[in-house]
Amino acid sequence: MSKHILFVCKSCHYSSEERPNNQPADGTRLLEQLNTLSTKPSDAFEIQPISCLWTCDRPCTVAFSAPHKPTYLLTNLPTDETASALLQFGKRYLDSSTGDIPWKQFPELLQSASVAKIPAADHSSNE
Template sequence: MPAEDPTTTATLLVCVTCKSDEGPLGANLFAALAERLAAEPDIALRPIECLSVCKRPCTVALAAAGKWTYVVGDLTRGAHVEDIVTAARRYAAAPAGIVPWRERPLPFRKGVVSRTPPLALVATPLV
């Protein structure tokens, strides 16, 4: 995986192994997002092999150093590319990665699979 660009404030990980009877949903979503995010310097796009949310394809994750990570499922190329871009922009702009619920696109309100604390928080010993 390429090194993160220091100017990037969010990484959008797209599960490219998500599929259905209709074909490679994840790979198709990744291709649409690659085209759409080409001019977004604050958002890095990375393909990822299986986010283990196979019952809710397509699945993406938003992550960044020092920020909460969100995993969101039930996304499609046809209906959600702009919602994903909007969510990624708002996530990139949020200092801790926590976008207020009402400011999230609808699929990012209803489709959250998990929210994981920043690794620095996890590594901090309890006192």
């Protein structure tokens, strides 16, 4: 099975105010929650921190990606209770042979997020 990756922007932060040096960014907190809830490392699904996904005006941001499947970019995620919903979505994405997840199958908490579905790159030549 191909590797599925959940990219988590660890620098996302809701407030434009300076935060104390000892306070982690909201994205880092979300990453910690995901790692805590994830029961075991999987050969098929990896949670990967990324320094920035360039959606700073729409934190927190994650992206689900896998070969031959569309990539889902989710922004405006609340940090509280989102980790569980992301893992539910990740299981549906992993289990789907095409990677297409109907909107009605998104966990309710993720239905308020901004979502972009980016088609899978087709590297075959049609010419």
